[in-house]
């Protein structure tokens with residue numbers, strides 16, 4: 272159905288998943304009069320945002336990158352985690368010429384291989400099981416010294432589980448007959464993406480120079496960690512080796528956005544040594560340093576950004592810093608080409624973020640920017656991400672997440688009113704679930720606070736432009752791939768030729 276064209280607002284509520292009312296569901300616990308009224312009054316769909324529907328391995332929770340990429344592409348995209356698993360399953364990784372050549376040289380020169388990555392099965396940034404294949408390949412090349420620099424999670428998986436995952440790493444090394452944990456660092460230090468290079472320096476010195484606090488074992492480094500798994504101080508495990516000239520370094524996260532700051536920092540530090548290393552990454556990284564990837568990315572072109580440009584339609588992209596790349600780079604298909612048809616507004620705050628104490632974050636500034644853009648007749652589409660539900664959800668603090676949801680509801684009301692006054696439709700959609708599940712049993716079966724993502728569907732609510740007539744019901748069985756075709760339809764345009772999703776209206 273191609274509707275009479277009208278300008279609009281695509282509003283991504285990050286982490287806004289759909290699940291039945293429950294004491295662990297921060298979204299249903301929150302008082303959300305606006306979202307409740309919109310869902311009751313306007314056509315609402317519940318669309319798939321996880322697993323194969325978006326290009327992830329079946330049963331895998333959704334994430335912001337693939338969520339925004341598929342919202343933009345209008346089709347499922349094979350995500351890096353799926354492509355890495357396929358390369359493992361079909362032997363491509365084991366037979367990778369660059370990896371084989373690197374390991375052969377390491378062995379011949381008596382050097383070491385250093386593996387650096389997130390040690391959990393959260394499957395947002397990494398999967399600890401990929402270590403199994405990498406160690407088997409190292410063993411097959413008779414690499415005698417393989418050092419593992421484990422990054423602990425507590426954000427994509429329940430907090431307090433670091434020791435379990437480190438034991439799993441040690442079990443994997445025992446089975447492979449090679450590999451030892453050399454350092455343990457919390458992801459708060461190792462996967463910082465805010466540009467706090469002091470955090471990166473501490474991790475870099477532990478990994479590269481074996482300097483910093485010491486622990487007799489990996490588990491000893493994490494037991495009774497005062498600030499949880501995320502903030503385990505970069506620690507050198509007794510006997511752990513530094514990186515020497517001629518060693519090889521392989522980054523094992525399949526997602527770039529949070530490990531790239533460490534990768535660049537570490538390689539800069541080594542180069543200053545000077546220590547020449549061979550650096551590889553499991554997947555494509557957006558680092559300053561060119562790091563050869565072992566697994567290529569899927570093409571994500573032909574999405575909304577390309578179609579808007581083709582039709583000469585303008586858009587303004589608005590988000591807080593935590594989700595700014597998502598409404599620009601990722602939703603554009605991992606494409607940072609500047610477009611004259613786009614304006615980008617990155618909202619930052621003047622106080623350090625404390626998501627539990629300030630679950631509102633800078634939502635007022637984001638909402639102001641959205642309301643301003645909505646009032647502009649030269650803007651065809653406003654694309655905004657309200658980050659609070661996901662970012663506060665990741666703290667695992669249910670009460671703060673309830674408040675984050677309530678702040679979001681109030682912001683949606685301001686945006687809805689402004690959109691109506693400007694003759695705009697609004698399409699609200701989640702990018703994956705998070706806050707609707709705030710507790711889960713840990714590996715020991717004991718319920719723990721859970722700040723990770725989910726496989727739940729996400730709501731998609733279409734608030735029509737004044738006077739527009741929409742179908743009473745939206746189709747069931749939709750996915751995030753249907754969002755771009757829906758946006759184009761609401762703008763009076765057909766879906767892009769590369770899009771396989773179908774408009775919901």
Ligand SMILES: O=C(O)[C@H](O)COP(=O)(O)O
Nearest residue numbers: 334335336395427529661
């Ligand atoms: O990187 C993070 O913040 C989390 O691990 C994943 O969250 P995101 O996919 O919503 O960014």
Ligand SMILES: [Mn+2]
Nearest residue numbers: 285286335702
């Ligand atoms: Mn997200």
Ligand SMILES: [Mn+2]
Nearest residue numbers: 335661665705
């Ligand atoms: Mn998230």
